[in-house]
Each structure stands twice: as C-alpha cells, then as structure tokens.
Amino acid sequence: MRILWQIAGLAMGMGLSVAVADEIWVSNEKDDTISVIDIETLEVVRTIEVGERPRGITFAIDHSVLYLCASDSDTVQVIDPETGKVLHELPSGEDPEQFVLHPDNRHLYIANEDDAITTVVDTETRKVIAQIDVGIEPEGMAVSPDGDIAITTSETTNMAHWIDTKTQELFANTIVDQRPRHAEFTHDGTELWVSSEIGGTITVFDRASQEEKAKINFEIQGIHPDRVQPVGFEMTKDGKHVFVALGPSNHVAVVDPKTYEVTDYILVGRRVWHMSFNGDESLLFTTNGVSGDVTVIDVEKLEPIKSIKVGRFPWGAAYRPTN
Amino acid sequence: MIARLIANYLVLVWLYCGAAYGEVAVAIGYLEQIEPQPPVLSNLDPIPENEGLAGAELGLKDNATTGRFLKQTYSLETRIVDEGGDFESAARELLSLTPFIIVKAPQEKLLALADLPEAEGAILFNASAPDVDLRGNACRRNILHTLPSRAMLTDALAQFGVRKKWTDWVVISGPNPKDKAYADALQKSAQKFGVRIREVKEWDVDADMRRNAFQELPLFTQDFPEHDLLIVADETDDFGRYVPFSTWEPRPVAGTEGLVATAWDRTVEQWGAAQLQNRFEEEADRPMRPVDYASWVAMRALGEAVTRTNQAEPGVIREYLLSDKFELAGFKGRPLTFRTWNGQMRQPIPLVHPRAVATQAPLEGFLHQRTELDTLGIDEAESACTAFGE
Numbered sequence: 001m002r003i004l005w006q007i008a009g010l011a012m013g014m015g016l017s018v019a020v021a022d023e024i025w026v027s028n029e030k031d032d033t034i035s036v037i038d039i040e041t042l043e044v045v046r047t048i049e050v051g052e053r054p055r056g057i058t059f060a061i062d063h064s065v066l067y068l069c070a071s072d073s074d075t076v077q078v079i080d081p082e083t084g085k086v087l088h089e090l091p092s093g094e095d096p097e098q099f100v101l102h103p104d105n106r107h108l109y110i111a112n113e114d115d116a117i118t119t120v121v122d123t124e125t126r127k128v129i130a131q132i133d134v135g136i137e138p139e140g141m142a143v144s145p146d147g148d149i150a151i152t153t154s155e156t157t158n159m160a161h162w163i164d165t166k167t168q169e170l171f172a173n174t175i176v177d178q179r180p181r182h183a184e185f186t187h188d189g190t191e192l193w194v195s196s197e198i199g200g201t202i203t204v205f206d207r208a209s210q211e212e213k214a215k216i217n218f219e220i221q222g223i224h225p226d227r228v229q230p231v232g233f234e235m236t237k238d239g240k241h242v243f244v245a246l247g248p249s250n251h252v253a254v255v256d257p258k259t260y261e262v263t264d265y266i267l268v269g270r271r272v273w274h275m276s277f278n279g280d281e282s283l284l285f286t287t288n289g290v291s292g293d294v295t296v297i298d299v300e301k302l303e304p305i306k307s308i309k310v311g312r313f314p315w316g317a318a319y320r321p322t323n
Numbered sequence: 324m325i326a327r328l329i330a331n332y333l334v335l336v337w338l339y340c341g342a343a344y345g346e347v348a349v350a351i352g353y354l355e356q357i358e359p360q361p362p363v364l365s366n367l368d369p370i371p372e373n374e375g376l377a378g379a380e381l382g383l384k385d386n387a388t389t390g391r392f393l394k395q396t397y398s399l400e401t402r403i404v405d406e407g408g409d410f411e412s413a414a415r416e417l418l419s420l421t422p423f424i425i426v427k428a429p430q431e432k433l434l435a436l437a438d439l440p441e442a443e444g445a446i447l448f449n450a451s452a453p454d455v456d457l458r459g460n461a462c463r464r465n466i467l468h469t470l471p472s473r474a475m476l477t478d479a480l481a482q483f484g485v486r487k488k489w490t491d492w493v494v495i496s497g498p499n500p501k502d503k504a505y506a507d508a509l510q511k512s513a514q515k516f517g518v519r520i521r522e523v524k525e526w527d528v529d530a531d532m533r534r535n536a537f538q539e540l541p542l543f544t545q546d547f548p549e550h551d552l553l554i555v556a557d558e559t560d561d562f563g564r565y566v567p568f569s570t571w572e573p574r575p576v577a578g579t580e581g582l583v584a585t586a587w588d589r590t591v592e593q594w595g596a597a598q599l600q601n602r603f604e605e606e607a608d609r610p611m612r613p614v615d616y617a618s619w620v621a622m623r624a625l626g627e628a629v630t631r632t633n634q635a636e637p638g639v640i641r642e643y644l645l646s647d648k649f650e651l652a653g654f655k656g657r658p659l660t661f662r663t664w665n666g667q668m669r670q671p672i673p674l675v676h677p678r679a680v681a682t683q684a685p686l687e688g689f690l691h692q693r694t695e696l697d698t699l700g701i702d703e704a705e706s707a708c709t710a711f712g713e
Contacts, residue, residue: 114601116388136388137598155595156652157389158630173392175630179595179652198652224695226657248656 023320024276024285025081026294027054027068028311034068034084035294035310037285039278042296042306048084051077056098056141057316060123061105066318067123069096069110076110076121081320091128093119098316100141100150102165109150109163111138118152118161120168130168134161140194142183144207153180153194160194160203162210172210176203181231182274186257187239195230197247202230204260214260223249232274232316236281236299243284243297245272252286252295254302264302268295276317287314347395349386349635351625352417353379353618354436355403356410356428361499363561375427375450376401377607378615382622384606389630397626411435418442422637425621427451427614430461437463446637446644448621451614455508458665458701462708467644467666469624470617471586473505475700477512479584479672479684480554480577482698484518486686489551494523494578495543495566501558502526505579509554521548526562540569547571554578581676584684587616588675596654620659620668624651655683657696665708669696 021040028035032054036046051070058067065087066079076090076099092099093112096119100109107129110119118138120130135157142151143165150163153176160183162172177199184193191213192205202216218228229247235257236242242255248271254264269288272295276285284297288307294314296306353376360370371377379399386397400420402413410428414436417424422445426433430452437447442465449457449468458472484490492513496506506523513520524547528539544553553570555578557563563580575581589600589610603611603619611619628643629635643649645666650658655671662669672684685695697703 113598135392136385136602137595155598156385157392158627158652159389159392161392170392175393178650178658198650198658200658226694226696 020322022279022322024278024294025057025059025066025318025320026285026287026310026314027057027316029053029055029289029313029315031311031313033311034079035314036084037294037308037310039283042308044308044310046084047311048079050079050086051075051089055315056096056110057318058099058101059318059320060101061103063320066320067099067101067108069099071095071097071113076108078123088126090121090123090126091119092121093117093128093131098139098141100143102143102150103145103147107165109141109143109152111141111152113137113139116154118150118163132161132163132168132170134170135159135173140181140183142185142192144185144192145187145189149185149207151183151185151192151194153183155179155181155197158196158199160192160205174205174210174212177201182233184233184235186235187237193233193235193242195233195244197229197231200225200228200230202233202244202255216255216260216262218244218246218249218253218262220246220249220251220265223251231272232287234275234277234284236277238281241299243275243286245275245286247271247273248290250288252284252297266297266302266304268297268304269293269307273314274316276319278319279321285317287317289313289315347393347629347633347635348398349395349423349625349629350398350400350421351379351383351622352421352424353399353401354414354417354424354426354428355401356432357404357406357408358429359406361559361561363559365560365564367564368560371607371609371612373607374612375425375614375618376403377603377609378450378611378618378620379425379622381603381606381615382619382626385602385619385623386626386629389626393630393633395629395633397629411439414439415441418445422446423625423640424448425450425618427618430454430457433457433466434461434463437466444637446625446641448618448624450617450621454504455701458667459707462665462710464666464710467621467624467661467668469620469668470613471670471672472667472700473508474511475667475670475672476584476586477505477508478515478699479674480509480582481512481516481518482684482686482689483577483582483584483674483682484552485516486682486688487551489575490518491548491550492518492520492552492554493544493547493550494520494554494556495526496523496556497526497559497561497563499557499559499561502556505556505558509556509578520554521550526557528562536565536569540566541571545571550574552577555580582674582681583676584672584674586613586670586672587611588613588673588680590675590678590680591654591673593680594654594656599654620651620653623653624649624659624661624668627651662697662703664703664706664711665701666711667700669694669699671696672699 052072056069095114097113135154137155140153177196179198204214233244270290418441
C-alpha cells in the first residue's frame with residue numbers, strides 16, 4: 001500500500017496526472033454495504049462491508065473519517081475512507097437513522113428513530129453528552145451554519161424540534177405537514193426548510209422567528225399528488241437551485257430558493273431518496289431505493305446523464321474529495 | 324403580483340400565529356362489546372383479548388407525545404361489555420364523559436349506540452365492523468369507519484385477479500353469516516372488475532380437518548369447473564387453513580386464506596411501517612392486527628384534528644376530519660382521508676400471504692377521476708348513504 005502511494009507521489013512529482021478521482025459514497029440499506037463511486041468514470045470502484053442497515057452517511061469536515069449510522073447494529077461506525085476499515089464505533093442510542101455533524105467537527109446530533117430521542121455524541125471522547133426527548137420517529141437532522149441551532153424532525157408527531165446547541169434543550173417546536181423526512185438550513189442560515197413526505201410539501205421557516213414563511217407544493221403531470229412525496233433535498237451554494245427528491249414519483253424537482261417556485265422536474269430512478277453533489281456542484285448523485293441505482297444529474301443542464309447500479313436500497317450519499 | 328401574494332401570505336401567517344396554542348384536554352372513549360366466538364377446527368392462533376384496545380392505547384401514546392409540545396393532553400376511558408352485558412348503559416356512561424368513542428362492536432350494537440339521543444353530534448369510530456351496509460343504507464352521520472369495508476377488501480382481490488389475468492374464480496363459502504357477507508362482496512367485486520365466479524360451493528363437511536384435509540378436500544374440490552384462483556370465504560377462521568395444498572387442482576388460494584386482502588398485517592413493513600410494528604410489539608407483545616390498526620388510526624385521526632385545530636369540540640373536529648385539509652400518515656405510502664359521502668376512511672389495502680406482502684391495492688392501472696383509492700369500496704355515485712348529505 002505504502003509503495004503504491006510512493007509511486008503515486010513520484011508520478012505527481014514528475015508532473016504526470018494521477019488517476020485518483022473524487023468519490024461518492026452510497027449507503028445500501030438492505031445490503032449492509034457502502035458502494036464507492038468514482039466521479040471520473042462514474043463506476044462503482046469499491047464495495048465496503050459495514051454494520052447492519054446502513055442509512056445516514058457523512059464525512060468529517062476534513063474528510064479524515066466517515067461516520068455511518070448502522071441502524072440495526074445500534075451504533076455509529078467511524079470508518080477510515082482509505083482502507084474502508086471500521087476504526088471504532090460511537091455510542092449512538094438505539095436505532096440511529098440519520099445524523100448531522102456540528103460545524104465544530106466534533107459533535108454528532110443523531111436521530112434515534114425507535115426511541116423518540118435525539119442523542120448528542122462527542123466524537124473525540126466518544127461519549128454521549130446529551131439525550132433530548134423529541135417527537136415520535138425522529139428522522140430529519142439539520143444544523144445551522146453558525147452551529148447555534150440543531151433541528152430534529154419527527155415523522156409521526158409532524159414537527160420540527162429546534163434545539164439550542166449551547167444548552168442542548170428544545171426552545172421551539174413547529175408543526176409541519178404529514179411525515180417530515182428531511183431538514184436543511186439555507187447556506188446563509190436565515191431559513192430552515194423541512195420536507196413532508198405524505199403531506200407532499202416543503203415548509204420554509206424564518207430562522208429568527210421560527211415562523212412559517214412559505215410552503216412549496218409539487219405537481220407532476222400524469223402522477224397523482226399522493227405519489228409525489230418530497231424526501232431528501234440539497235441546496236446549491238450559489239443559491240440558484242434546490243433539488244428535491246420526490247420518492248415514488250421517480251422525479252427530482254428543481255426549486256428556485258428565491259421565489260419558492262418549482263422550475264423543473266427531472267426523471268430519475270425508482271423511489272428517489274437522498275442525494276449529494278460533487279465538489280464543484282456540477283454533478284448531483286441521487287439514491288434510488290427501489291431500482292437500486294444512483295442517477296447522475298448534470299446540474300448545469302438539469303438533465304440525467306447516467307444511472308449507476310449500486311447495492312440494494314441505496315439510502316444516503318456523501319461526497320469525498322481525494323486530491 | 325408576487326409581492327401581493329407574499330403580502331397575503333404574511334397576513335395569513337400573522338392570523339395563524341394569533342391563534343396561539345392554549346391548553347386542550349381531550350378524553351377519548353373505547354367501547355367494546357365482547358362477542359361469542361364460534362368454535363373453530365384449529366386451536367392455533369386464538370384471537371387476542373386486547374385486539375383493538377392495544378391499538379387505541381398505542382395511538383393514545385403517540386398523540387400524547389405530540390400533545391406534550393403543544394399543551395394538549397389526551398386520556399382514554401375504556402368500557403368493555405361482557406357477552407350478554409348491558410351495552411347501552413356502558414355507551415351512555417361513556418357518552419357522558421366524551422363525544423369521541425372508538426367502537427369495537429358488531430353492526431347492530433354500533434347502530435344502537437349511534438341512535439342514542441346522547442350520541443347526536445358525537446364522533447364514533449367504527450374500528451371492527453366491515454359490513455358494507457354500514458357504509459350504505461344503514462350509514463349514520465355520527466359514525467366514521469377506520470376499518471375498510473368488506474367491499475374494499477374484495478375489490479382489492481378482484482384488482483389482483485385482473486392484474487394477474489387470473490380471472491376465473493371458484494369460491495368455497497363457510498356457513499357463518501359473515502362468510503356469506505364476504506361471498507356477497509366477492510360477487511359484487513367480480514362484477515365491478517370483470518372477474519368470472521364460475522361456482523360457489525358451501526362448506527358442509529363435518530369432519531375434523533386436522534386429520535382429514537388431505538383426503539376430504541380433493542373430493543370437495545374435484546368437481547369445480549376450470550379456474551385460476553380458488554377463493555375461500557371463511558371470516559371466522561374455521562376451515563380455511565386446511566384448503567391450501569389439499570385441492571384437486573394445483574391452484575393458488577386467496578380470500579380469507581392464502582393471499583389475503585386486509586387492512587393490516589404483520590408483514591407490512593414498507594413506508595416506515597416497520598416502526599409502527601416495532602412500537603406496537605413493544606407495547607402489546609404480539610403483532611398488530613387489522614382491528615388494532617383501525618383503532619390506532621382512529622386515535623391518530625382524532626389527535627391530528629386536535630393538533631391542527633387546537634380544539635376538542637366535536638363539531639369542529641368532524642368538519643376538519645371530513646375536509647380536504649385533513650390527511651393522515653398511516654404507514655401505507657399514501658395519505659389517509661375520509662370519504663365525505665359515507666365517512667369511510669380511504670386507504671390502500673395490502674394483499675398479503677403469511678410470509679410477505681405480495682402487492683398493495685389500488686393496483687397500477689386502476690384509475691379514478693378523484694383518486695385511485697376510490698376504486699376500492701363504495702364510490703360516491705353508487706352510495707346509498709344519505710346521512711352525510713347537506
């Protein structure tokens with residue numbers, strides 16, 4: 001291994017190009033594996049065995065380690081991205097589904113789906129520092145860019161719970177439509193967006209007042225509104241687009257975050273769930289649970305360009321730069 | 324234009340926030356009439372005593388968790404009437420405590436309850452009676468049905484048959500009136516979807532099938548005409564379990580046995596259902612059954628209406644439940660709503676066998692101008708229910 005790196009180093013020193021492309025890591029919920037996609041070739045180059053029912057997946061801010069919710073193993077696994085080996089496990093509370101890493105690169109906020117709890121874990125001491133009672137079936141997790149607020153959404157209680165990260169206590173609970181799945185703050189931190197799968201909407205909250213500011217509806221010709229179910233979504237840093245996975249409608253919506261209007265729908269694989277951009281946000285990778293593949297979308301053209309077969313029920317995706 | 328829209332929206336938001344959440348306490352009744360169980364051939368799978376109540380209790384917990392964040396509290400008042408007990412007194416007693424009652428009782432008891440003067444303006448959730456009549460001629464303004472009707476179940480089965488092109492059926496119907504009602508529903512569904520029922524035979528074999536199924540059933544099924552599916556109508560779970568693998572012809576079995584159309588089953592795990600199954604098992608120590616599900620749904624529908632309206636006044640709740648604002652996430656992949664013409668909850672119907680969900684109705688290709696869910700059960704145009712009209 002080391003020899004290989006030395007050769008690579010030598011090659012770089014000689015001004016030759018090195019074929020180490022950036023990667024997208026995909027958690028396969030029903031295969032207990034991660035598929036690693038090479039962004040240059042758009043092919044799966046590695047399959048890594050992990051704990052049971054892997055779902056939430058995110059890299060440390062410096063990309064030194066990968067955090068993975070192994071839901072049925074009741075743990076968060078910390079994985080070395082170079083070797084794919086599990087370095088150690090973090091206490092996570094029962095059935096961790098989704099989590100978010102605080103901008104301090106140290107604290108993980110974890111939704112414990114079966115327990116109606118949000119667990120806060122210190123990744124350095126590997127200890128649980130707080131457990132917060134939230135609504136039933138917590139899932140969506142977000143943290144504000146300044147790190148002051150963490151959010152948990154609860155699927156059956158239908159709320160966004162606002163957590164003060166200094167006290168680790170709830171300071172607001174706001175109702176959203178049926179079965180909230182995912183939450184994100186805008187990059188400037190002024191808004192919180194929450195998707196509701198069964199309600200079929202995204203609710204936009206003003207961060208300062210926690211008041212509802214807008215509601216986004218989706219409509220695809222030929223598909224009954226019941227089947228248009230917003231789940232995961234991602235916002236571009238340039239503030240131009242929000243991409244919203246619409247579950248069993250097999251489409252991703254493109255939303256203008258300034259007008260809250262839907263500008264386009266892109267056909268992808270079956271039961272599209274979550275997604276991740278590459279580094280310069282020119283490509284978007286969506287996980288399609290039922291068809292077991294990942295659709296690659298050209299962000300500039302807003303067109304699907306390829307689908308890549310991965311494991312069974314791909315759930316989450318995370319970007320890893322390698323250069 | 325956009326500016327004005329936003330301005331309007333802001334006014335709405337302001338009005339909404341004006342209605343701040345005050346404290347609301349909601350009592351919910353659970354009323355059960357214990358029915359005599361007819362003797363059945365097998366001792367396997369006894370019906371759990373707390374079927375229904377366990378679902379209501381879980382729903383109560385779910386509501387309470389949401390209520391905690393909104394200063395809304397929920398309590399459950401339970402009355403269980405023994406065989407031959409005084410159902411009416413128990414009903415009156417509950418109605419003096421709350422206008423919201425989840426009911427597990429046969430049709431005639433449910434109607435007696437609904438027709439009490441004290442029940443006017445109440446909301447009674449039918450969680451156990453599948454009778455089609457209750458959604459038709461005998462419907463009542465104060466009854467909402469969270470359990471699917473027999474018609475919804477047999478329509479699901481007919482859609483399955485058509486989709487598979489297994490459209491020639493024969494039926495074995497049991498002697499219980501419930502079996503006959505199921506067989507009747509099968510006939511209507513067959514007509515509706517273009518399935519041919521080539522023969523209906525009544526179950527009349529008096530033997531103990533645990534010993535004789537393998538000898539008796541080939542004889543019993545030998546003279547059936549050519550068929551794709553053999554349908555069993557045995558709601559009381561008497562002889563049906565002995566039919567599969569003992570028939571003369573090698574044909575799949577469906578109906579109340581084999582492939583079963585049902586409101587809920589332990590094999591339902593998609594759409595996040597695994598979470599509900601886990602929560603239920605943890606509470607009740609057994610799998611969730613259809614009547615448990617219907618009771619849970621009733622409790623959650625009420626909780627949802629209280630959450631959104633911040634009121635516990637039955638008139639307000641009823642209006643909300645029947646409005647297009649109401650929708651409930653019921654772990655079946657689509658929002659659940661109520662039909663405004665007879666109070667039946669719209670819902671997908673899983674088609675299950677003992678080991679997995681085969682598929683879920685409405686099946687692809689069965690279209691409806693309102694929602695495909697209305698391809699299951701009594702549609703507005705054919706409804707004989709007038710109590711909901713205004």
